[in-house]
Amino acid sequence: MDLPDPAVDPARAEDIAPDLLVVPNRGVQLVPNIGVVGGSHSVLVIDTGLGRDNAEQVLAFAREQARGRRIYLTTTHFHPEHAFGAQVFAGEATYLVNRAQADDLATKGPGYLSMFRGLGESVARRLDGVQLATPDVVYADDRGHDLDLGGRVVHLRPTGRAHSRGDQVVTVPDAGVLFTGDLVETGQFAIFPWFPPHDTDVSGVRWIEVVDRLAARRPATVVPGHGDLGGADLLHVVRDYLTELRDETWRRRDSAMSEETVVAEVTDVLLRRHPDWAGREWIAPGVGCLCAEHSG
Template sequence: MKRFFSLLLGIASLVPVLPVSHAQTPASEGTQLLAPPYIRPETARLVAEGVWVIPDLRTRFVPNIGIVEGRNAILVVDVGMGPRNGQLLWEHARKVAGQRRIYFTSTHFHPEHNFGASAFDPATIILNRAQAEELKEKGEGYLKLFKGFGAVERKALEGTILAKPGLTYSGSMHLDLGGRMVELREMPAHTRGDQMVIVEDSRVVFMGDLLENRFFPIMPDADAKGAQWIGVFDKVLALKPAIVVPGHGEVSDITLVQTVRSYLVDVQREVNARAKRGMAQDAIIKELTPRLAALHPDWDEALWIPYQIAIFYSEATGKPVSLPDLTKDLQR
């Protein structure tokens, strides 16, 4: 985790020319961020009956946010980073809900998905237990990390309080919103505590950062699992979703899951073949990174490819995960 923090902080110092995780608009001290990390509830659109998405608009540190309506309650999925985002979303959710009960959940603990959740304290906050534990363990470190990215991020995160869930579960949980059942299901791979939100009647699946649209998959630390991630996609494909909502990027359908799964299978196969021949991890990274980046020239965040290779290399060899130090390469 310390290596991950060092990497991201190194990348953050280069943001005028390089992307940070999910960053589409560079920011630095003394400059104005063209697209601040604030959600825009007025852009909410209906993707299925009673299912809304507030799109990220490919803005850095802004997730896709979901609102699922039932007769008696609504469920809000993810929140944005910091108190202002939390308040913006809380006010919007209250307008949508009217007299109905409000539930909140996040797909995982990362700041742009969870760190505005304290605004929902009057509501019922539901988290899977693994996510709640990961938030407790890593939350303060991530808060410090993201504040270190620059003045804009510090401002967005000022006054952040890490919210505690009012209800936790393990495995899966069915939530009755009144005439509409929603399943919350643990699916760790990107983090230890990922969960998906499945709207059963409309076959809409909110996947958080298990799926991105036109981003290379983000394996941020040694808790990410490559083979397990492919298994998650297999389970999603078995659901035959009509609509998939990625953590970042445009709303799509089952074809996006198939595309990203195929990419991860390619990475796994290429890494396994080279590891079997006895190639060292660094050599594999040097050889494979440009080849994998070329597979999808329109995808962002190619900087995570070496981490993907390191995760799959560990799984192929049984060696502990050794994440590469990319800061020198990024500074060239």
């Protein structure tokens, strides 16, 4: 079944702080929340949308907001709807990411491009002509990067392995805003890109630790990868869900159930606890990941 067209709509952009806008995903699958953060001399775009056409709209919107200021681009992680439009920014923006994300893009990007093209006609059409971009600036994962936009410094910080190996969060300290990428979603089960043997870098155990650390910062506004914006409570919701997913999975693995039975039972439990959440297809990969982590 073909997915809805994953079209970014910059006309729906919302001001959430002075010179800080979010283009919301509006609940459309494979459309991320996209940020545009400004300072006195530069503007930072956070994530591109899926493919060239979406990225061209995002870049045009960023130009309007920049009004002559320099443009930077960063991406929260390498997955297609977040980073597979970066080629459009070449020559007009400086593209910077952390080392692990750059490595993910180079080594796993082609496989994800092929996989996403198989998700349906509308997605394949959005990915037509996509070429994976090479970042202009790659910073060390153990140091992070502070980007001075002019009177506003934005913090780019790798989290270590969680949703992906190269996850990066972006903080705007003066506004209390945290962009999390797919470490956090609203109103849906956490996305586990557990695709053995091709990609097994997601870690449910590390993910819990990462979200715990982010929650300790108590951001005023959390911009999730997908879904509605919220406060620090979003981080607690995600941490609590990941914890119950781990506990329900490991409890059953301790009893030597087959993985198939664990998946069925845990899925039933979580659907009853969260009947209104979207993305139920991500429960089984989450169980598979945590079964593997349980076994060491």
